Amino acid sequence: MTNKERFIEIYKTKIHRDGSEKLLEFLLSRNSDFFEAPASSRYHGNYEGGLLEHSLNVYDCLKDYLSRERVQKTYHLNYNEETIAIVAxxxxxxxxxxxxxxxxxxxxxxxxxxxxxxxxxDTLPYGHGEKxxxxxxxxxxLKREEAFAIRYHMGFAGNEDARNVGAAFEMFPLAFALSTADMEATYFMEGKKHS
Known part of the structure; x- marks a missing residue:
């Protein structure tokens, strides 16, 4: 199964929210290069298909993180499959x-x-997570926690005010979990393949 096929399968199986079909249509259209785009210009995923691969890696890392007994029983982080798929x-x-x-x-x-x-x-310079x-x-x-998770997925590595990042992590633990998954995928799974 290709990365594109896997993405579409996860998306169609897990995400059923109103409007999700139209979003997938956009991603698959000629108006979007999501499936071919790199994840960055010089660092992780800086090759064709890097963005798609990164998105799938974050999904796998987030699912793994959220499945840990400590995360579920001690931190009480339990999210449904749709939320996990959307944010990752x-x-x-x-x-x-x-x-x-x-x-x-x-x-x-x-x-x-x-x-x-x-x-x-960037022809729409609206920021990173907020865009x-x-x-x-x-x-x-989006549910409020999903929006905050996506907005603050860069964590303390982004250009955000550290107080806002910390507050978002405390108020919306999914933001911390997604940031952790994003960092794991970026630094341990992908790294710099081409320069």
Missing amino acids: LLHDLCKINCYKQSMRNVKENGQWIQVPFYEFQ SVYMISGYMR
């Missing part, structure tokens, strides 16, 4: 149509050669 699979929609492939000169074995790389060109919430909300309604 859709947390980085803000990256759709933002990466353009270009060429740059690199010296290799004493010779200058041209190599492809991705440039970041994903905005994009999803155009199709379907």
Whole structure:
């Protein structure tokens, strides 16, 4: 099964909220490069399909984190399959149509050669997590905790005021869980494959 097939299967099986079908139609349309886009320009997932792979990795990491006995019994973090799929699979929609492939000169074995790389060109500079919430909300309604989880999924690594991140984590534990899954996927599963 390809990553695209797996994403679509999880999405269709787990997400049934009003408007979800229209959002999937958008993701599959020519107006979206979600399934081909990189996850970043220079770091994790900086290759074709990196965003899709990252989204699936975050889903797997979040499911694993939330299945731990300590997380369920001590911290009381119990979320339904739809919420888990929504926040994990859709947390980085803000990256759709933002990466353009270009060429740059690199010296290799004493010779200058041209190599492809991705440039970041955001035509809707609305922020990171908040842009994903905005994009999803155009199709379907998010629960408050889902919106905060997506908004603060970058955790303390983002450009947010640390007080807001800490408050969001305390008020909405799903935000902490998603941030943890995002960091695990980014730093341990993906890393920097191409430069």
